[in-house]
Amino acid sequence: MLLKRRVVLGMISSTALLPFVSLPVAAAEQGVDFIILSDLHSAYERMAQLLLAIQSRVSSAKRPQVILFNGDLFESGNVVATRSAGEADWAFLGALAKLAPTIFNIGNHESDLDNDLAHFIERAKGLGVTVLSNIVDKRTGKPYTDAAATLKAGETTLNIAALGVNALGTYPKPTRELIVVPEPVEYAKANLPSLLKKDGINIVMSHAGVVPDRDILPMLPDGTLMIGGHDHLTLIHEAGKTRYVHTGSWGALLTIAAVATSGEAAKIEQVSIDRESPATEDLKAVIAKVLAANLKEEDKAVVAKTAKAETLGETARFTASAIAAKVGADIGFIGHTSFGTGLPKGDVTRFDYNAAVRFEGKIMKAEVDAATLAEILKRCNQDGDVPLASRTGDFLYAVPAVAGDKKTYTIACNDWSAINRKAYFGREDLAFTEVPDLKLKTLVVEALGKA
The missing domain is CATH 3.90.780.10 (5'-Nucleotidase, C-terminal domain)
Structure with a gap:
């Protein structure tokens, strides 16, 4: 399956093909399953276990699978992530992009290990990840990347819009000097009516937090899937056919939102990921290697x-x-x-x-x-x-x-x-x-x- 993207941000750019190829599926079924992640924060104690759960899901799927990562891959408080420049985190993200089309919304920790968001975006795109964000680069006055996209998953159109968190104190201090983050509710009022469509599945990936998200929810077309993050919550909220979900943090939970057809309510499944669960051997080996190389005696x-x-x-x-x-x-x-x-x-x-x-x-x-x-x-x-x-x-x-x-x-x-x-x-x-x-x-x- 190839994913087609039409970027929407004030103007519509020319259509481009994304370098995504899905795994073959046993039989085509209508709709799309969204594998939702958020706030992983260099969770090396569960990352390989989480990846195996996703691999198992994708390999047995009978309809298109799309991975939605709603921000915060890294954690500067993880000394191994910092000392290794996120080697295991990048391996995880690269593995996701090979499994299924992967859409990433920038959170406030993407610049933890390298304070320039442009570097994260460039590298993630190089892995085949579609990176979205409404954050503006203060140096150029332009957005770092596209804030929204229209994609095709099989025969289904996806309209995806992304919002960042404007609590600047939660970003690394050097990053604060480089970014402008729109106030989420005002941004949503001005932009979401043109970004979300009658045709297709509407998705809002918001790392803004529950408080602004709550004010944005009534603006959304019925049947929208809204994904929250930043607050590390676990919740499923129903409003008509619209579903608003948070999927916890630190890889402790995997959320699946199954949407049978445009405008229909997503069916939500949440799966716990335990430290002792089976793990993907390749990523497990990468994590073991970076731990051995970067943990000092005081850390152990x-x-x-x-x-x-x-x-x-x-x-x-x-x-x-x-x-x-x-x-x-x-x-x-x-x-x-x-x-x-x-x-x-x-x-x-x-x-x-x-x-x-x-x-x-x-x-x-x-x-x-x-x-x-x-x-x-x-x-x-x-x-x-x-x-x-x-x-x-x-x-x-x-x-x-x-x-x-x-x-x-x-x-x-x-x-x-x-x-x-x-x-x-x-x-x-x-x-x-x-x-x-x-x-x-x-x-x-x-x-x-x-x-």
Whole structure:
């Protein structure tokens, strides 16, 4: 199967053939299956397992398969990714492009290892990946690449539009000086009506986050497949025949959206990917090689031991509880995307630990009255079945549950949460002060040693 592309961004360019050839299929069935990935973040503990799951899916498919990667392939906090220039990540992306047509929307971590997005785009396109983004190169005043495309998958037309996240503080600092990112909702109002069509399957790949996505959803033609990212959430939201999905992070989940025909609702399937699952041997060997070549002794040092594997949520709640206990606070808070994955079972090396607790930070505390705390807690612990209208995007875990009837409470959190208090706590009037001589990562390691 060849994929035809007609780029749409203000004007329509000439039609070009993309260098994609699908695997042969046993029999042609109507529609398209979309294999959805997002926020992988150099997840070497699951990347080869994830690839095998995709290979198995494609090899047994009876209709066209299209891979949609909604941003954040890399993670600068992964020292092996940084030291190897993303060798394993590039091998993974190249393998995807050989399996099926692969469409990539630029996230805020594509410039983690090389701060110029133009370099990522050039290399990814060289692998046969279609790269989309509405981010503008400040140096030229022009978009880095096409922001939308019309493609053919078998006999089905795909209309795909891409949006980036305009929270510049989440990009590497050198990259911020090179980019202009349109405000997502205003960009959608101005552009999506011309980019999404009556004919074909409409797809919006948004790395903007839940909050702007929620305002964009009502603009979309019924039956659109909208893919969210950036907030590391797992959700499926239905609005008529439109489906809005997030597929988690760190390769822990594979999402399949099957669309039988244009305008019909996608049927969503989500598959968990375990660290211990079977893996693709070629990529497994590449990952083993880069780990051996780039892990230093301090990275391999065991910093904790666990009795069982912990989920991301369990690791985050443990951390929030440890913060509260260490500073004598009534309740501790920590942001969801401060974590990449959960802690493994048994010996936890520094490398493993940094994949779980992503960022270092200071510890902050504040005093709040009971009414203020009650309002804050309404926004917390959104990793369950939370309606889209109540979601805030990245959110705070709050532990322990508040008991008693006090007039004021002491709360504690990491400095990123305190700095971004409006987004996390929903208010600007919290007077945080730093707890001296205390850092987040050391605090959690100490608490794990006592667990």
